[in-house]
Amino acid sequence: MELHDLQLIARRERERRRRIRIHCCTSSGCLASQGLEIQKRLEAAVAEAGLEGEVEVVGVGCIGSCGQGPMVEIAPEGTLYEYVRPEDAEAIVAAINGGECSVQRGDPLRPFFTRQFPIVRKNAGKIDPERIEEYIAAGGYRSLYRAINEMSPAEVIDEITQSGLRGRGGAGYPTGLKWSTVAKSRGDRKYVVCNGDEGDPGAFMDRSVLESDPHLVLEGMCIAAYAVGADQGYIYVRGEYPFAIQRLQKAINQAKKFGLLGSQIFDSTFDFRVDIRVGAGAFVCGEETALLASIEGRRGQPRPRPPYPAESGLWGKPTLINNVETFANIAAIIEHGPDWYASIGTESSRGTKVFALTGKIHNTGLIEVPMGITLREIVHQLGGGGHSGSEVKAVQTGGPSGGCIPASLFDTPVDYESLARVGSIMGSGGMVVMDNSTNMVELAKFYMEFCKDESCGKCVPCRVGTVQIHHLLDKLTSGKGSPADLDQLRELCQLLRDTSLCGLGQSAPNPVMSTLKYFTEEYERLIER
Amino acid sequence: MAAKTLLINGTMVSAREDETILEAARDAGVKIPTLCHLDGLSDVGACRLCLVEVGGRLRPACTTTVSEGMDIRTHTDALKAYRRQIIELLFAERGHVCAVCVASGHCELQDMAVALGMDHVRYEYLAPTCTVDISHERFGLDHNRCILCSRCVRACDEVEGVHTWDVAGRGTSARVITDMNQPWGESETCTACGKCLLACPTGALFKRGATVAEMEHSPARIAMIVESRRVRG
Amino acid sequence: MATPHPTRDAAAAAGDTRLKILEATMKRNQYRPDALIEVLHKAQEIYGFLSPDLLVRIARSLHLPPSRVYGVATFYHFFSLVPQGAHTCTICLGTACYVRGASELIARAEDVAGIAAGHTTPDGKLSLASVRCIGACGIAPAVVIDGNVTGHMTSDDVAAQVAALLSAPELLGS
Numbered sequence: 017m018e019l020h021d022l023q024l025i026a027r028r029e030r031e032r033r034r035r036i037r038i039h040c041c042t043s044s045g046c047l048a049s050q051g052l053e054i055q056k057r058l059e060a061a062v063a064e065a066g067l068e069g070e071v072e073v074v075g076v077g078c079i080g081s082c083g084q085g086p087m088v089e090i091a092p093e094g095t096l097y098e099y100v101r102p103e104d105a106e107a108i109v110a111a112i113n114g115g116e117c118s119v120q121r122g123d124p125l126r127p128f129f130t131r132q133f134p135i136v137r138k139n140a141g142k143i144d145p146e147r148i149e150e151y152i153a154a155g156g157y158r159s160l161y162r163a164i165n166e167m168s169p170a171e172v173i174d175e176i177t178q179s180g181l182r183g184r185g186g187a188g189y190p191t192g193l194k195w196s197t198v199a200k201s202r203g204d205r206k207y208v209v210c211n212g213d214e215g216d217p218g219a220f221m222d223r224s225v226l227e228s229d230p231h232l233v234l235e236g237m238c239i240a241a242y243a244v245g246a247d248q249g250y251i252y253v254r255g256e257y258p259f260a261i262q263r264l265q266k267a268i269n270q271a272k273k274f275g276l277l278g279s280q281i282f283d284s285t286f287d288f289r290v291d292i293r294v295g296a297g298a299f300v301c302g303e304e305t306a307l308l309a310s311i312e313g314r315r316g317q318p319r320p321r322p323p324y325p326a327e328s329g330l331w332g333k334p335t336l337i338n339n340v341e342t343f344a345n346i347a348a349i350i351e352h353g354p355d356w357y358a359s360i361g362t363e364s365s366r367g368t369k370v371f372a373l374t375g376k377i378h379n380t381g382l383i384e385v386p387m388g389i390t391l392r393e394i395v396h397q398l399g400g401g402g403h404s405g406s407e408v409k410a411v412q413t414g415g416p417s418g419g420c421i422p423a424s425l426f427d428t429p430v431d432y433e434s435l436a437r438v439g440s441i442m443g444s445g446g447m448v449v450m451d452n453s454t455n456m457v458e459l460a461k462f463y464m465e466f467c468k469d470e471s472c473g474k475c476v477p478c479r480v481g482t483v484q485i486h487h488l489l490d491k492l493t494s495g496k497g498s499p500a501d502l503d504q505l506r507e508l509c510q511l512l513r514d515t516s517l518c519g520l521g522q523s524a525p526n527p528v529m530s531t532l533k534y535f536t537e538e539y540e541r542l543i544e545r
Numbered sequence: 546m547a548a549k550t551l552l553i554n555g556t557m558v559s560a561r562e563d564e565t566i567l568e569a570a571r572d573a574g575v576k577i578p579t580l581c582h583l584d585g586l587s588d589v590g591a592c593r594l595c596l597v598e599v600g601g602r603l604r605p606a607c608t609t610t611v612s613e614g615m616d617i618r619t620h621t622d623a624l625k626a627y628r629r630q631i632i633e634l635l636f637a638e639r640g641h642v643c644a645v646c647v648a649s650g651h652c653e654l655q656d657m658a659v660a661l662g663m664d665h666v667r668y669e670y671l672a673p674t675c676t677v678d679i680s681h682e683r684f685g686l687d688h689n690r691c692i693l694c695s696r697c698v699r700a701c702d703e704v705e706g707v708h709t710w711d712v713a714g715r716g717t718s719a720r721v722i723t724d725m726n727q728p729w730g731e732s733e734t735c736t737a738c739g740k741c742l743l744a745c746p747t748g749a750l751f752k753r754g755a756t757v758a759e760m761e762h763s764p765a766r767i768a769m770i771v772e773s774r775r776v777r778g
Numbered sequence: 779m780a781t782p783h784p785t786r787d788a789a790a791a792a793g794d795t796r797l798k799i800l801e802a803t804m805k806r807n808q809y810r811p812d813a814l815i816e817v818l819h820k821a822q823e824i825y826g827f828l829s830p831d832l833l834v835r836i837a838r839s840l841h842l843p844p845s846r847v848y849g850v851a852t853f854y855h856f857f858s859l860v861p862q863g864a865h866t867c868t869i870c871l872g873t874a875c876y877v878r879g880a881s882e883l884i885a886r887a888e889d890v891a892g893i894a895a896g897h898t899t900p901d902g903k904l905s906l907a908s909v910r911c912i913g914a915c916g917i918a919p920a921v922v923i924d925g926n927v928t929g930h931m932t933s934d935d936v937a938a939q940v941a942a943l944l945s946a947p948e949l950l951g952s
Contacts, residue, residue, distance in 0.1 A: 082916020217872030296854030
């Protein structure tokens with residue numbers, strides 16, 4: 017494989033294409049609502065109408081507005097159909113030539129779409145994720161070519177550092193710094209690991225990226241491996257995402273066949289293999305040291321850091337761990353340059369962030385927005401406000417490790433520091449909207465129940481503390497709580513935050529502490545009763 | 546081997562560069578409480594009792610190596626309060642009844658409670674159903690008294706080299722197990738060497754026939770075995 | 779799921795094929811101890827659950843202590859050490875589903891099936907479970923029936939589905 021081969025594949029792919037493409041969402045959400053059947057019926061309808069020379073039906077990744085799914089888009093003109101049923105196929109095809117079609121249309125010019133800034137999701141909903149040719153035609157693997165042939169590993173790391181990209185798994189550690197540490201660590205072998213153990217309930221960004229554009233993640237990993245000097249990679253994906261795993265495996269096989277993974281990539285001396293590791297239902301494995309233990313076939317229990325995985329990771333070797341979305345940003349940074357990337361977002365948080373907007377909100381779905389956008393813009397403009405017109409009360413970011421932000425603070429810009437300042441975290445991108453019907457103490461209990469079930473049991477504060485906190489919340493919600501219980505709740509929250517071994521335990525109190533802070537009256541009302 | 550100079554509770558001390566804070570403090574005569582650490586075994590940083598303040602942040606003394614100029618506080622009021630809370634949580638977790646325990650008077654958990662001034666438990670007793678396994682001809686296991694420190698697991702794996710023990714389940718339902726969670730007496734791998742008993746800090750692992758307060762553990766023997774093995778090469 | 783009255787030969791043959799698949803998986807992983815979770819996934823996929831005999835066999839093949847294998851198998855919620863029902867109904871309890879009323883779905887399913895989530899009906903027909911987010915938040919609340927995800931469920935939908943599974947005829951074959 018050489019650059020001109022890549023260009024040839026892209027050209028052939030473009031020539032092969034029909035003038036009109038019917039994009040049919042086949043990502044998990046729409047798939048669950050007969051997405052594949054719709055695709056089949058559309059194909060049949062196109063054949064029936066004799067339009068095969070002009071129109072093609074393409075199964076694409078997530079279009080974004082999952083709540084209105086199944087979605088179908090007519091490209092390039094942009095007509096969007098929502099809540100499509102298999103029996104709508106004929107009408108949709110007929111409408112291409114001016115026929116009548118009563119299927120509900122979406123407005124591609126509504127803020128949900130126009131306020132987005134797609135980098136990670138630039139191909140999502142536009143290409144068939146199961147065909148590497150489509151990715152290549154969209155410019156894919158050119159950044160990898162450039163990195164290997166025109167840049168030294170140090171130059172790649174410099175560009176990532178200058179771009180200001182920070183870890184999208186939630187903690188926001190500078191990506192370039194991490195890469196440089198792994199590059200400098202001594203080891204006869206190094207590893208690159210992609211954390212796709214998206215465990216936060218209410219989050220599905222990584223699933224969607226893996227299902228919609230798996231090659232984007234592979235290309236990012238490959239560039240990272242070249243930069244840090246690794247020859248083996250692992251993608252750790254939740255077992256709950258069978259479809260993402262299937263697509264990823266297909267993508268890996270295709271990339272290997274095309275000489276873009278494996279030995280002598282782009283006919284260079286650079287080798288990189290990638291294997292999938294499937295999680296088995298343990299939230300704590302999203303914590304990097306637990307994830308490594310799990311890849312090694314052990315119980316997913318975290319260990320104290322330092323040493324950090326960058327120095328001593330998989331089998332004691334230097335290991336780079338980044339999240340799916342972080343890797344998905346890499347190709348674009350190499351393609352457009354670090355200055356372009358750094359010009360998006362805010363001073364401390366560059367670039368974009370993908371969020372899964374769910375809960376009591378009008379527009380459920382996936383969005384990619386520039387950092388610095390306010391919560392109000394996300395909830396009210398992109399999200400269209402509360403579900404069936406209800407009043408939005410709070411938004412929860414960061415899952416069980418994050419906090420609830422009340423509507424009064426919706427002018428908070430979305431960046432790592434601002435969200436931390438209001439007692440939450442950026443997290444991996446789950447954004448669950450609550451309206452007035454949500455009981456915040458019950459919600460805190462819901463999260464604590466999650467944490468107690470997911471505590472690995474290694475360290476005492478998390479193992480027993482989560483159970484005790486859950487017990488206190490249960491006492492409160494059943495009307496048996498006392499003011500002393502509130503004090504004890506606060507005391508235990510502080511203990512967990514300060515003394516737990518890993519991030520799961522340290523952040524487990526966040527949903528309780530943030531609701532205690534912003535919705536104190538809901539707690540107090542339970543005591544007075 | 547280079548030496549490092551650091552401050553422990555305001556006093557300058559020197560330490561070998563590969564020493565942990567726990568070791569350096571002990572050399573300096575400062576005792577930091579621990580339950581999951583045992584000389585001779587690897588460290589896991591699980592009980593969180595040995596947390597100390599290093600430059601304003603909390604670090605486990607057992608797994609943190611010293612560095613030049615470290616400013617360590619080992620017994621601040623906050624740390625003492627946290628330690629008491631952790632012991633309370635442990636007492637609330639299972640059925641720890643000292644009055645009927647074989648290890649009473651020789652129990653590290655009990656000693657810790659006394660040393661930290663923990664005279665009552667403010668948390669809800671979780672009172673789980675715990676079994677007692679006396680299927681082994683010489684030894685017994687009482688899950689009521691187990692604090693999941695994993696010292697038995699490590700002693701069996703690292704010193705005896707067998708790995709009969711491991712931990713099954715997770716969270717508060719985690720239990721130490723032998724082989725396939727079968728009765729200890731039916732374990733095919735156990736060599737009945739008794740090192741797990743030496744390592745156990747409480748009355749969870751005991752010699753059969755021992756009555757209240759009769760069971761003395763000898764955790765120091767684990768260190769002796771490991772040290773003499775090291776010296777012999 | 780096994781046939782109601784399998785002949786001894788058929789059972790032995792089925793056992794043999796499954797064992798061959800398992801052996802092939804371990805061989806492909808070069809019997810490396812770190813392949814344990816991959817192997818457990820495969821074993822659960824072909825046997826439906828992880829019996830003690832199976833775990834011992836895996837431990838021996840991968841040169842791992844039995845307690846290590848048992849410890850891993852019980853750490854991860856995906857693995858089951860007891861047989862599962864012929865059908866499974868899994869209700870997502872992720873936050874988005876929770877906020878949109880998933881707890882009512884669970885209560886209703888439990889009511890119709892007469893068992894609590896996490897259990898299997900005495901006739902072995904149905905296992906009822908809850909899961910922490912399947913990432914289908916866009917179509918919350920979501921339910922997975924025999925591996926197929928359905929979204930926007932109401933408690934009446936769930937009740938009807940569970941009732942249908944319970945009255946479904948016996949499955950034949952393995």
